[in-house]
Amino acid sequence: MLQIYTINIKHCDYNDAYFDRYIDHIDFENKDIQHIIKYIDGVQFVGDMRIASKFEPDTHISVRELSSGCKTAINIASFENEVFSVAECGGNALQLIFNFKSGKIYVPYFIIPRAFHNSIEANTKNGKDIIKNNKELENIFNSVF
Amino acid sequence: MIKTYKTRKNSVDFDLKFNSKLTLIDGDSGVGKTMLFQALERDALLENKKFICLNYRDKVNKSLDHIIGKVHDETIVIDNADVILTLEHKSIIAMDDSNQYIIFARDIQGYHPTEKSLATLKVENNRGYLHYEL
Helix, strand or coil, X not given: CEEEECCXXXXXXXXXXXXXXCHHHCCCXXXXXXXXXXXHHCCCEEECCEEECCCCCXXXXXXXXXXXXXHHHHHHHHCCXXXXXXXCCCHHHHHHXXXXXXXXXXXXXXXXXXXXXXXXXXXXXXXXXXXXXXXXXXXXXXXXX | CCCEEEEEECCEEEEEECCCCEEEEECCCCCCHHHHHHHHHHHHXXXXXXXXXXXXXHHHCCCHHHXXXXXXXXXXXXXXXXXXXXXXXXXXXXXXXXXXXXXXXXXXXXXXXXXXXXXXXXXXXXXXXXXXXX
16 A cells, blocks of 8 residues: 655655666566656656657657656655655656555645545554545645645 | 746757746646756856756755855746755745746745746647746
């Protein structure tokens, strides 16, 4: 189950730096990781740590050029025991992340995804709650932020 | 104040309009915000454009506090604002009439923006522009 934290827990704010530092531990051949890349940044992984450029046809660039939101999602999926801030994630990245079946995220301000389908464990100043839908998440965040 | 600006990077032509001294830019992940920041940073370096560009590297080298609230008549561009700016920084920015700020951020709390400040970066057919929901 995805775990979200609004209480101040040890977490990573700088997802780009973390991604760069631990890139050798990320399995880019994994289909789930490739799906994240396609869904969030709209580009295809082409092997050898490269992706097809979104703006320049027939150009391959390093996975290091992925967006911060995409790197955040990859970090969450690849390092499930670490907590990552989703402060820099756009709506498209949040939509995917909130539907992860595992992983840990730190939510620093009021952020609501468009919809999510799996239950989420919310850890806030009010304690631990299991959230099943956007309305429940909104109620929790209204009491916290 | 810069009201319009054009630049190009990675085959994308950016044609930007600014309606206020404070512009907060959001947008989907992957739309090209950091690419635009890098284009402005490059332009500042190569073409002597009057931009001061700040991102998470400036938090590491502690130059944020030497610029925010300390310079005048500049255009300050800030990427990674949601993780590098404190509430104090945002408060200074909100009250600063001397400088123009172009800030890539999703959390608008603390900036006290007007409607003219809130923009979304869109890139369509390799053309980038700011959409204002006025």
